[in-house]
Amino acid sequence: MAEPEMGLETMARFLGSENVQGSRAYLEQLDPELHRHIIDFVYGEVYAGDVLDPKTRALCTVAMLACLGQQLQLGVYVRSARRQGASEEEIREVLRQVAVYAGFPSAWNALATSKRAMEDFDEVAS
Amino acid sequence: MAEPEMGLETMARFLGSENVQGSRAYLEQLDPELHRHIIDFVYGEVYAGDVLDPKTRALCTVAMLACLGQQLQLGVYVRSARRQGASEEEIREVLRQVAVYAGFPSAWNALATSKRAMEDFDEVAS
Amino acid sequence: MAEPEMGLETMARFLGSENVQGSRAYLEQLDPELHRHIIDFVYGEVYAGDVLDPKTRALCTVAMLACLGQQLQLGVYVRSARRQGASEEEIREVLRQVAVYAGFPSAWNALATSKRAMEDFDEVAS
Amino acid sequence: MAEPEMGLETMARFLGSENVQGSRAYLEQLDPELHRHIIDFVYGEVYAGDVLDPKTRALCTVAMLACLGQQLQLGVYVRSARRQGASEEEIREVLRQVAVYAGFPSAWNALATSKRAMEDFDEVAS
Amino acid sequence: MAEPEMGLETMARFLGSENVQGSRAYLEQLDPELHRHIIDFVYGEVYAGDVLDPKTRALCTVAMLACLGQQLQLGVYVRSARRQGASEEEIREVLRQVAVYAGFPSAWNALATSKRAMEDFDEVAS
Amino acid sequence: MAEPEMGLETMARFLGSENVQGSRAYLEQLDPELHRHIIDFVYGEVYAGDVLDPKTRALCTVAMLACLGQQLQLGVYVRSARRQGASEEEIREVLRQVAVYAGFPSAWNALATSKRAMEDFDEVAS
Numbered sequence: 001m002a003e004p005e006m007g008l009e010t011m012a013r014f015l016g017s018e019n020v021q022g023s024r025a026y027l028e029q030l031d032p033e034l035h036r037h038i039i040d041f042v043y044g045e046v047y048a049g050d051v052l053d054p055k056t057r058a059l060c061t062v063a064m065l066a067c068l069g070q071q072l073q074l075g076v077y078v079r080s081a082r083r084q085g086a087s088e089e090e091i092r093e094v095l096r097q098v099a100v101y102a103g104f105p106s107a108w109n110a111l112a113t114s115k116r117a118m119e120d121f122d123e124v125a126s
Numbered sequence: 127m128a129e130p131e132m133g134l135e136t137m138a139r140f141l142g143s144e145n146v147q148g149s150r151a152y153l154e155q156l157d158p159e160l161h162r163h164i165i166d167f168v169y170g171e172v173y174a175g176d177v178l179d180p181k182t183r184a185l186c187t188v189a190m191l192a193c194l195g196q197q198l199q200l201g202v203y204v205r206s207a208r209r210q211g212a213s214e215e216e217i218r219e220v221l222r223q224v225a226v227y228a229g230f231p232s233a234w235n236a237l238a239t240s241k242r243a244m245e246d247f248d249e250v251a252s
Numbered sequence: 253m254a255e256p257e258m259g260l261e262t263m264a265r266f267l268g269s270e271n272v273q274g275s276r277a278y279l280e281q282l283d284p285e286l287h288r289h290i291i292d293f294v295y296g297e298v299y300a301g302d303v304l305d306p307k308t309r310a311l312c313t314v315a316m317l318a319c320l321g322q323q324l325q326l327g328v329y330v331r332s333a334r335r336q337g338a339s340e341e342e343i344r345e346v347l348r349q350v351a352v353y354a355g356f357p358s359a360w361n362a363l364a365t366s367k368r369a370m371e372d373f374d375e376v377a378s
Numbered sequence: 379m380a381e382p383e384m385g386l387e388t389m390a391r392f393l394g395s396e397n398v399q400g401s402r403a404y405l406e407q408l409d410p411e412l413h414r415h416i417i418d419f420v421y422g423e424v425y426a427g428d429v430l431d432p433k434t435r436a437l438c439t440v441a442m443l444a445c446l447g448q449q450l451q452l453g454v455y456v457r458s459a460r461r462q463g464a465s466e467e468e469i470r471e472v473l474r475q476v477a478v479y480a481g482f483p484s485a486w487n488a489l490a491t492s493k494r495a496m497e498d499f500d501e502v503a504s
Numbered sequence: 505m506a507e508p509e510m511g512l513e514t515m516a517r518f519l520g521s522e523n524v525q526g527s528r529a530y531l532e533q534l535d536p537e538l539h540r541h542i543i544d545f546v547y548g549e550v551y552a553g554d555v556l557d558p559k560t561r562a563l564c565t566v567a568m569l570a571c572l573g574q575q576l577q578l579g580v581y582v583r584s585a586r587r588q589g590a591s592e593e594e595i596r597e598v599l600r601q602v603a604v605y606a607g608f609p610s611a612w613n614a615l616a617t618s619k620r621a622m623e624d625f626d627e628v629a630s
Numbered sequence: 631m632a633e634p635e636m637g638l639e640t641m642a643r644f645l646g647s648e649n650v651q652g653s654r655a656y657l658e659q660l661d662p663e664l665h666r667h668i669i670d671f672v673y674g675e676v677y678a679g680d681v682l683d684p685k686t687r688a689l690c691t692v693a694m695l696a697c698l699g700q701q702l703q704l705g706v707y708v709r710s711a712r713r714q715g716a717s718e719e720e721i722r723e724v725l726r727q728v729a730v731y732a733g734f735p736s737a738w739n740a741l742a743t744s745k746r747a748m749e750d751f752d753e754v755a756s
Contacts, residue, residue: 031615034600034608041671042226051219054181060220063186064227065195069447069573070609073227093177094186096412098169098625101190101199101355104412104420105448111409157363160348162358167419168356195321195699196357222664227607230664230672231700237661283741286726286734293545294478294734308434312441312472316479321699322735325479345429346438352420353442353451365495375487447573474538479733482538482546482576489535546730555723562726564693568731571697577731597681598690604672605703606693619640 007044013054014047014080055084066110067102074110078117088118102115133170139180140173140206181210189220192236193228200236204243214244259296265306266299266332307336315346318362319354326362330369340370382478384424391432392425392458433462441472445480452488456495466496511548517558518551518584554626566596569605570614580615582621592622637674643684644677644710686713693724696740697732704740708747718748 012020027035047057058081065074081091095114099107138146153161173183184207191200207217221240225233264272279287299309310333317326333343347366351359388497389399405413425435427465465503473492477485516524531539551561562585569578585595599618603611642650646740677687689710695704711721725744729737 029607030239030612030619031596031600033596034603034611034615035602037671037675041667041675045667045671046226046407049219049222051213051215056185056216057219057223058331059182060186060189060223061227063189064193064224065609067190068228068609070606070607072226072613073609075226087177089177091184092409092411093175093183096175096409096415097172097183098190099412100172101187101196101357102194103351103353103355103358103446103448104416105353105443105451106355107412108408109448109450111412113624115408118571121467156360156367157344157348160351160359160363161342163348163351163419163423164356167415167423171415171419176645191357194355194357196355198359198361199357218661218663222661222667223746225607225664225667227609229603229605229607229610229700230668231605231695231703233664234660235700235702237664241660244580262726282738283726285722286729286737286741287482289545289549289726289729290734293541293549297541297545298475301471303465303467303472308437308468309471309475311434311481312438312475315438315441316445316476317735319442320480320733320735322479322733322739324739325735339429341429342434345427345435348427349424349435349438350442352424353439353448354446365731470535470537474535474541477538477541477733479735480732481572481574481729481731481736482542483539483569483572483577484733485730486534487574487576489538493534550727550730553723553726555717555719560689560720561723561727564684564690564727565731567690567693568697568728571694572732574731591681593681594686597679597687600679601676601687601690602694604676605691605700606698 006048007039008023008043010043010048011039014058014083015076015084016079046116053084055081058084059086059090059094062091062114063098066095068108069106069109071109071113074113075117075120078114079121082118082121091118132174133165133168136164136169136174140169140209141202142205142209143207171229172238181207181212185212185216185220188240189224192221192224192232195232195235197235197239201237201243201246205247208244210249217244220251258300259291259294262295262300263291266295266310266333266335267328268331307333307338310336311338311342311346314343314366315350318347318350318358319362321358323365325360326365327369327372332364332371334370334373343370385417385420388421388426389417389470392421392436392461393454394457394461423460433459433464436462437464437468437472440469441476442494444473444476444484447484447487449487449491452491453495453498457499460496460499469496510552511546514547514552518547518562518587519580520583520587541592558581559590560606562588562611563590563594563598566595566618567602568600570602570610573610575613575617578617579621581622582618583625586622586625595622636678636740637669637672640673641669642679644673644688644713645720646709647715685711685716688714689716689720689724692721692744693728696725696728699736699739701739701743704743705747705750708744709751712748712751721748 008020015023024035027038060114061077062074062081065077091114092111095107095110098110100120134146139147150161153164175219184203187203188207189199191203217240218237221233221236224236260272267275267372276287278285279290313329314326314333317329330343343366344363347362350362386398395399402413405416437457439455440452440459441473443455456469470489473485473488476488512524519527528539531542562581565581566578566585569581582595595618596615599611599614602614647651654665656705688707689699691707692704694713695707708721720743721744725737725740728740
């Protein structure tokens with residue numbers, strides 16, 4: 001299986017290296033074992049693959065989280081998609097498509113979450 | 127709003143022009159009004175935008191349908207993603223990521239649907 | 253609480269008295285306790301109220317089952333809605349609205365289930 | 379396709395003409411394109427049909443949103459159902475039925491949302 | 505069917521007799537009929553069975569509510585599971601398993617809800 | 631992280647050692663990488679813990695899969711729960727409780743899947 005270093009490196013690429021320490025502290029107090037699974041399995045295995053370019057991968061994550069109504073994690077991955085080079089308009093276009101597959105309320109809620117996340121991203125980046 | 131021609135043209139781009147007549151005949155006997163909404167709104171409006179490249183758009187659709195467990199439409203969009211130039215391995219990588227967000231059974235079911243859809247695609251293409 | 257007779261009477265009103273024996277035999281072999289809960293609670297309590305007219309109640313059930321993707325029970329309640337006087341077109345209109353709230357694949361699947369259920373209903377009724 | 383006027387007129391009928399400007403301003407800042415789809419497709423096409431009477435349509439929307447756990451939009455449509463003439467008790471009866479199809483927590487959450495929405499409606503109406 | 509006394513006794517066993525009055529007052533103002541269904545059907549029938557030991561039953565409820573994303577009721581049943589003798593670590597282990605079946609965001613959200621509920625439980629118990 | 635041996639040993643305990651080869655062959659042709667994640671992460675990490683006794687763990691899995699409507703995997707875990715010593719009646723009791731949290735159609739579908747899975751289990755065991 002993947003080395004822990006691989007997981008941390010991949011996490012830094014998707015969440016931003018300046019956010020890794022905060023994210024890990026949050027996860028550690030939530031549950032040390034889930035924390036370990038996220039580093040080793042989610043980032044060390046699934047996200048570590050190089051078959052998909054990081055921007056496409058992050059946009060697919062945004063699509064999934066919007067359909068599942070997982071607003072907290074959606075905010076994180078909207079910022080990640082911006083970090084991987086997705087434009088605001090590309091993210092919005094993915095979220096409009098959510099209306100077709102998961103209904104208008106899911107698209108609407110996701111666009112509201114996304115708007116706040118993109119404002120946060122711009123503020124930090126500026 | 128979009129012209130009906132735009133909807134049909136976009137539908138042909140995503141589903142393959144050789145499949146448009148069959149798809150429309152199926153939709154028409156199912157419900158003429160839903161048929162019209164799919165041509166005018168889904169393809170004539172949402173899919174007609176050019177902000178996302180067609181391959182990324184189709185992969186996001188695959189991601190959404192797998193999370194929602196919509197196997198019938200997933201098969202259609204796995205073939206569409208192949209038609210837009212996504213490799214088998216890129217599609218599989220999106221579906222493995224479904225395990226992280228919607229659980230292993232959803233990823234497993236989607237990979238089974240996808241395997242059959244990719245075999246059909248290769249058969250017709252060869 | 254409701255008398256068992258109330259439950260059976262309400263079940264007969266919604267499913268058709270000619271279908272009660274078959275439905276109960278099916279439920280009994282599936283699980284005698286769930287069978288009892290369906291007669292006593294679902295039909296003896298929830299469906300026994302007279303606040304909603306039976307046609308509106310059945311259409312709301314159709315709306316719920318379509319959003320939840322429960323095709324088996326949807327078929328039963330499409331026939332029930334027809335029995336309570338809903339037209340084919342009213343049922344279709346509810347199911348088209350599913351596209352707005354739960355997405356096009358849910359509406360499409362529900363319209364396919366509904367089409368078969370309405371054909372069965374017409375066949376028996378003719 | 380429907381004229382934009384049709385969408386605005388239908389939106390006013392369901393949401394109350396005094397609420398249209400506020401709703402549109404909210405949608406416009408969220409995403410101008412989703413705003414346009416809601417006027418043109420949701421209200422201009424789906425809701426514009428006259429097959430269902432407006433009260434039945436609004437109660438079916440309440441049923442769907444409660445099953446999907448979409449609390450924000452549920453509040454809007456509980457008020458819309460009241461505006462179309464549904465009594466408080468009819469709305470509650472639909473939501474109790476949600477317990478049968480989507481489980482007690484969904485019914486409970488929907489009744490809590492509905493209680494607040496009905497109080498708001500009465501306050502404005504009085 | 506079950507006597508109302510059975511429902512109240514079972515509710516007290518699962519929620520704690522000191523919490524019954526408050527829970528009932530909340531449910532009564534929400535909807536008297538749903539209140540009655542929860543006492544008579546949920547506690548008087550389903551929870552009153554003695555086939556499952558109470559701890560296993562409460563852990564299965566925790567598993568279900570976490571998969572369904574019903575955070576409010578999850579908090580109640582995490583405390584109930586503690587009351588039936590489940591350790592904090594057993595509850596966490598169930599919730600980690602949620603990552604496998606319903607995805608990491610559902611497990612994460614459930615662990616956050618559970619952490620707060622277990623702190624409340626300890627505070628009251630101490 | 632866990633050794634692969636741990637994953638295979640845990641998989642054998644839950645699925646039955648006589649079923650491991652068949653399950654792995656199925657997973658391998660579906661997707662070698664998902665196969666690896668199921669052995670290393672699902673069985674090598676999550677299921678390998680000893681905080682929960684295997685019977686309680688399997689019953690929680692049954693509860694989750696029934697709420698999520700994942701019938702294929704539910705059949706596998708109903709047999710696993712029987713293998714860990716759960717009685718038919720305990721499994722049924724968990725599934726009746728699904729009616730409370732995810733609605734009657736989910737409970738009904740799960741009891742139908744479970745009935746077939748328990749018959750298969752008895753046949754092989756006899």
